[in-house]
Amino acid sequence: MNEHDDKWEDQINALLDGELSADDADLLKAQASDDRVLARAIVEAYQLHQAMDQVKVERAPDSLTKRLNAIPREHRSAPVFSLFQPRWAMALAAVPLVVIAVSLMRPDTPSASEIAQARQDLAIAFAYLDKAGAITGREIESTVGHTMANAVTGSVNKVIQSENLTSKEKEA
């Protein structure tokens, strides 16, 4: 068998893989009966095939099995990484909202000292308002009175002047 016999090489492998059709197998046998090199190649291929049956998948050592089974425990997602997961991001975003909501919902229960201070502040504020109100009232009264007088006299003068002008125009 030489280089141009790649076809036979393929057929030998197909034969060993059980993929060669019966017709092609018969053809290969017929060719081998006239070709000693091909016949030898087929025999050697069978011998290799038989030898290969002795080579099995190797059993992983127990030490490796332990290492592989430990992977889920040793390689859980790191906390920093998990912060970026959607569920954690949403949870983190909800924290300030919860804090605000709780603070708003919390009942207002001031202490006695706070109440006393508030009453004092309120008394001062009312006293200021009373004083400021009195001053403001007088200012308003004087200002409004003067303005009202100007408004009335001014408007009357305008009406008189207007009527006077109209009568002159009619006479003309």
Next chain:
Amino acid sequence: MSRKYRQWVKEYQDQAWTVARYILKDAQEAEDATQEAFVKLWNHQDSIDPDRVKPWLMKVTRNGCLDRLRRRRDNVEFDESYMAGEVSGPMQGAAASETAAWLKRAISGLKEPYRSLVVLRDVNQHSYEEVAGMLELNLAQVKTYLHRARKQLREQLAEVRP
């Protein structure tokens, strides 16, 4: 999730270990490479098609081993301890175990991708299609390269036979 992973360990650890063992020829390094592959499987389990876990794992295991070989830069080196005792030829002793030991050594001595092809197809018994996916080759390439690999082994076997 952990249960599924443990099932994968149970089903595929031997095959991944075998690939690593043949390529690296060093038990400790093969363990490390196999562990690295399973760590990647654990970390990417949500993005891997459940039906493609085995070829994915074999591919990752092999690639990890080849990376280690490149770093080591001695991919022709043999670890003599891999074989139990010195065996000059498979037929010197009649025991099948000696033939197997000789053949293991011969497979380990193949160049890539022939070595991986023989391990994945003839030792681990993956289908041609699976092997093609693992090695990112087409089916015709897998068959051509595998036939060359087998021919090399066949010729070596013939040389040592009485």
